[in-house]
Amino acid sequence: MRTVTLKQIAEELNISVTTVSKALKGYSDVSKETKKRVLDLAERLDYTPNSFAVSLRMRQSKIIGVIIPDTVHYFFSIVIKGILKVAEQHDYMVILMQSNEKFELEKKQIDLLLSKGVDGILISLSNNTKRFDHLQKVIKHDIPLLLFDKIAKTVNCSKVYIDDRKAAYDAVTYLINKGYRRIAHFRGDLNPQNSIDRFLGYKQALLDNNIPFDPKLVYMCNNNTDFDDGYNNAKQMFEDHGHTIDAVFTITDLISIGIIKYCDDNGIKVPDDLALFGFSNWFMSSVINPELSTVEQHPFKIGETSAEILFDEIKRKLNDEPIEYKKVVIPTELVIRKSSEKSENNPIKKVINL
Amino acid sequence: MRTVTLKQIAEELNISVTTVSKALKGYSDVSKETKKRVLDLAERLDYTPNSFAVSLRMRQSKIIGVIIPDTVHYFFSIVIKGILKVAEQHDYMVILMQSNEKFELEKKQIDLLLSKGVDGILISLSNNTKRFDHLQKVIKHDIPLLLFDKIAKTVNCSKVYIDDRKAAYDAVTYLINKGYRRIAHFRGDLNPQNSIDRFLGYKQALLDNNIPFDPKLVYMCNNNTDFDDGYNNAKQMFEDHGHTIDAVFTITDLISIGIIKYCDDNGIKVPDDLALFGFSNWFMSSVINPELSTVEQHPFKIGETSAEILFDEIKRKLNDEPIEYKKVVIPTELVIRKSSEKSENNPIKKVINL
DNA sequence: TTGTACGCGTTATCAG
DNA sequence: CTGATAACGCGTACAA
Numbered sequence: 001m002r003t004v005t006l007k008q009i010a011e012e013l014n015i016s017v018t019t020v021s022k023a024l025k026g027y028s029d030v031s032k033e034t035k036k037r038v039l040d041l042a043e044r045l046d047y048t049p050n051s052f053a054v055s056l057r058m059r060q061s062k063i064i065g066v067i068i069p070d071t072v073h074y075f076f077s078i079v080i081k082g083i084l085k086v087a088e089q090h091d092y093m094v095i096l097m098q099s100n101e102k103f104e105l106e107k108k109q110i111d112l113l114l115s116k117g118v119d120g121i122l123i124s125l126s127n128n129t130k131r132f133d134h135l136q137k138v139i140k141h142d143i144p145l146l147l148f149d150k151i152a153k154t155v156n157c158s159k160v161y162i163d164d165r166k167a168a169y170d171a172v173t174y175l176i177n178k179g180y181r182r183i184a185h186f187r188g189d190l191n192p193q194n195s196i197d198r199f200l201g202y203k204q205a206l207l208d209n210n211i212p213f214d215p216k217l218v219y220m221c222n223n224n225t226d227f228d229d230g231y232n233n234a235k236q237m238f239e240d241h242g243h244t245i246d247a248v249f250t251i252t253d254l255i256s257i258g259i260i261k262y263c264d265d266n267g268i269k270v271p272d273d274l275a276l277f278g279f280s281n282w283f284m285s286s287v288i289n290p291e292l293s294t295v296e297q298h299p300f301k302i303g304e305t306s307a308e309i310l311f312d313e314i315k316r317k318l319n320d321e322p323i324e325y326k327k328v329v330i331p332t333e334l335v336i337r338k339s340s341e342k343s344e345n346n347p348i349k350k351v352i353n354l
Numbered sequence: 355m356r357t358v359t360l361k362q363i364a365e366e367l368n369i370s371v372t373t374v375s376k377a378l379k380g381y382s383d384v385s386k387e388t389k390k391r392v393l394d395l396a397e398r399l400d401y402t403p404n405s406f407a408v409s410l411r412m413r414q415s416k417i418i419g420v421i422i423p424d425t426v427h428y429f430f431s432i433v434i435k436g437i438l439k440v441a442e443q444h445d446y447m448v449i450l451m452q453s454n455e456k457f458e459l460e461k462k463q464i465d466l467l468l469s470k471g472v473d474g475i476l477i478s479l480s481n482n483t484k485r486f487d488h489l490q491k492v493i494k495h496d497i498p499l500l501l502f503d504k505i506a507k508t509v510n511c512s513k514v515y516i517d518d519r520k521a522a523y524d525a526v527t528y529l530i531n532k533g534y535r536r537i538a539h540f541r542g543d544l545n546p547q548n549s550i551d552r553f554l555g556y557k558q559a560l561l562d563n564n565i566p567f568d569p570k571l572v573y574m575c576n577n578n579t580d581f582d583d584g585y586n587n588a589k590q591m592f593e594d595h596g597h598t599i600d601a602v603f604t605i606t607d608l609i610s611i612g613i614i615k616y617c618d619d620n621g622i623k624v625p626d627d628l629a630l631f632g633f634s635n636w637f638m639s640s641v642i643n644p645e646l647s648t649v650e651q652h653p654f655k656i657g658e659t660s661a662e663i664l665f666d667e668i669k670r671k672l673n674d675e676p677i678e679y680k681k682v683v684i685p686t687e688l689v690i691r692k693s694s695e696k697s698e699n700n701p702i703k704k705v706i707n708l
Numbered sequence: 709t710t711g712t713a714c715g716c717g718t719t720a721t722c723a724g
Numbered sequence: 725c726t727g728a729t730a731a732c733g734c735g736t737a738c739a740a
Binding site: 369370371372373376383384385388407409410411412413 | 709710711712715716717718
């Protein structure tokens, strides 16, 4: 089916392309009658504007680009959902790319998005991104850019993220208040800021409660297979410290789940022998046994907010209004479940706002 | 930064736009020298072709559209990963949309993709899609279309899917061979074909093994909250049948996981008191306790294959070659884990090809 | 080897 | 109220 153009409608009605265009766009300077004729015919022929031509003419694509490290990740898949929802509301479409945690790929994808003429870019940086020329390039091109979750502080653009340090601080403080004293931390790799911040939050919570920080209680998870990291480090921890550890705060839920598995396999009771506190509130944390206490990051909200801000910047740019970059910190919450509630029989489940 | 065009390069070098264009595209009828001058300048100015203009001229966008019911779904997020990988290899970008299982939305999204001029569309239908005019429209527009996973048999286009019936048949047969006799089925809603097919496979396996089919052992899960469905139906099942049931085959892993939870809460041992067999091999099924036996659908392969076929059709269309629609059935496999292995102590974990 | 001219489909300006 | 004309940036048949 050959797609119908303004020209065809114009010829059919013996009027000019200009008039057809105006009629369709509801301009006031078209007679009621011609307008009706045009609209009717357009309807009948199922006219759709050629978006390439419109984009060329209007210099905007009505598309934004989104780059994330990995689609197969509960957190990101929800972020995406939030972005898609807002994009739809704004009549925008979303090109999705995943960097697979590779800097080079991320860089290439930025170039692709720029060459495609997207109106804005949302990106969550790969763990291996340590230089930001590619982001500077976006800014130089005057394309609205927003970093979310995995951000770079030095890049001059809007950002949406959580306060990892505070969230970790809150979680560990909660454990301390519950009476746990020897609290280990299974941390992430040295690089991503999130990993560092959560570690710092852990450490600070200990110190603020007069519990000496013991580096021997910190285990590194950097095999990119979180579950196994949790399992293996749990094994190592029990070898190193016997059963003297009260609780573990892990950088992400999956690591806690690995620990649960190890405990299951070795007759160690969670939370009675060892309490656990995760991070991210993966869906599976609510169905595993025992249910896992964790930190809710509100990924949907992160996606929504990021997209809203980006579209606002796109609009402002279009209207030549000034843009000031926003830094939005999405509040986190502790989700308390069984894994941190020693010797209580009830499945208490409460959300704590801090 | 104003983006640089052919015209600017031409002016700078005092040659025609045509020559610049030809030089950049490696045409043979350009002198070595001018070619070099053009390439150098283009490089220096970081020239990027305006994709709107190219698309308008060439009548192709180098974009495909992908519609899925939900991004927050382990299966789909992996399918997406497969699609993105292949798209990248083919130098294509992907616009992602989610229908949220709503027919009206899916229909609208098809229109949006068509109006955007995508070169092809991959879609997994929403559960509420029972009419296919919107798909016919795509076909009428001569845009390559491929259905995956949630397909419609009557639509004339390529399809990639699994044999749900056989997979279910294999799973239930496995249970039977293991010695289980009273096997319940927690099925899905009446509508999606997958749900029907898995049920039919279940039924057939029973009959082929001379086990009478008992409709009372079939429970319906249709609250769209699989986990709760599993939990609640488990409760109901034990009320209805006491502990006479050997095993349950569930339409998806999450429902099995709900059952596990119910069993945990009520001192029922899986698999010793009740064996479970899920479907889809969600990641969480490998870390839950007990690990869940399930059906591997190879979503990555589904994504890859779908994209490959679509790009082949796009290419053929471009070259005016004939297109014949393919129906590819991706083989499934049983993943045997603890939940179906009564009274074995070892965590046997084997994959069975059927 | 280079350049002219046209068209892709739309929108904006301006003259009638 | 209507329409002619130009422009967006690129690619290509054809002329020079």
